[in-house]
Amino acid sequence: MTNGSDPFLDLVERVADDLGRPEGGSLRGSELAAEAGFSRFHYDRLIEAVSGETPARFLARILLERAAYRMTTSERTLLDVATEAGFGSHAAFTRAFRRAYGMTPSSWRERPGRYQLEAPNQVHFHPPGGLRIPAAGAGVDIAAGGVDGGSPLLAVLDVTGAAWVQPLVRVGAVTASLGALLALLAGVSRTTLAMARERDLPERLAQIEQRHSVPRTAQVVIGLVVMSLVALVDLRGAIGFSSFGVLVYYAVANLSALRQPPEDRYWPRLLGAVGLVGCVTLAAMLPLASVLSRLCVLLAGCLYRLVVARRQGGGEAHTAQRYPET
Template structure:
């Protein structure tokens, strides 16, 4: 049995997207973004949101036309060529596997400082086992996690504006245009979760209607949450204090309510990172399944459980790779590489959407054009190590494809 069950409705799809976007990124991305953008952090957030909106619109239109698992790998294969589909799939699988490792390490860092690696490995094993039991059980857990994290962030934002801080906010130097672009690229890392909705296209009921509705809803909710939290962090810590912090929301909590709020934020961070990891494993395994169906990855990855209706071999394979990364790389390296890969992935998605015909619901031309240019600009604006490392891995993937075709 190689087909997946259509069991997810609009609410379920929105929850999966929010589980990725309102996840570990909100607890970790604001500091590096503020370091790059300085007091222009909210402008960087706005730039990232515009690019994300274009990507979301292009992705939703493509998912409605091609309602099967695989995301941009499938869309680019059908709309552009097998090479561009393969390159999108390669960028997604490799980059998001690195994201999985980053989320697992975030769980470990917040849950048990000093024992990050064992906790990260145990979390990966537990979530892969949950996914293998069925996607509906994963959606149920994600719904609980999203609810708790939103409540934690609501309490934190309210406290930031009502309770007095124990020190004045720290100013930062003005950032130029490059700093804003780099900050936007770093913040975009946390917005990328809406892709998980599209990669679950084969498991969504009435995908032509559900996916175009779920994507913008999830993105809008995530933007509101991020803007409120970013404004609150700037209010309490200032751009300088925020950029110097490795755990900015925890420092916010310690500043306004040192007795009880830090512990609440730690719990929220662990749940958020767990929710992101859960949704990421779902998305990477479904793209791996689609690529394996077309012969780009080992055929064993096409195996779908007859009783559970999930691609359990792909789930387990992703889990093994994530554990290997947790044991060999650091958090910063994983996040930087993932950011480059996901931006390239969405650049190809926008190029694919541009080729849709009017009768297929092609978006206004400015949307995919803006999304394509925005993704490329944000990608090259990332730190040099991330750009160079990402470009090398993507080039190696392209060479593999060409060599296989010639062979």
């Protein structure tokens, strides 16, 4: 994968690379999802939302288009063409081909037509062994090896003769990124403030600014960490890592709601149980690497909190001393 910013373009380039190999045609949706750092469930829905097709349907269509082209430009047997397209038998290939083209492979070879099938994304097999992406009247050919660079949108603007828009696109991207960062800082500010008040953060990060009563140092560090992640790492792994942490946060909140006494509860316990099950279910669908790495961080945080509590002579006693009941 070469373009972490566009999963569908990554998929197109990966398929183009596979088509350029002699043994190409063996890709599977689970393999593509693992390479992209997503679960199969999330990856299928992400690609379908962008392209109108799941990865499996996209792959099947491209391979059928290549098979239709092969039958009209080569002397390969139908069984060889079927095997290259990833089918285990001539019968299975014939059924799939008939559904797509309305005729059997043998009839197609005698009376060929347009090999490109209708597709919502208009990405098609492009002879001899690549793919073609349409772009506002011009086409971008993705051959084996893919497209260099990590800015597919800027590349499309360049191809379509709209390079003058690139500065506006860059400004828009920076503005959107800053907006997302500010939203993140606002979202974690309450948690950070609570941790600072309870001394759950290291001493330097737990300092609360007197004028506005916010942990300014901790928030600045969080902002720097986020910007470093954007600049240095593949965000797909970071998103999975962050998603698991958010799900743990809400799972704890739902579990706490289940333990509330009846007189303090506004909503039925069933709502908390459904929320808890939902959090656990979504967490189970995340990539295993993201889950394991986040669990390690959570374990390290728990160990740190245990050490700090022991040094303070017991976290509960310390809290009671700082916040007496009124």
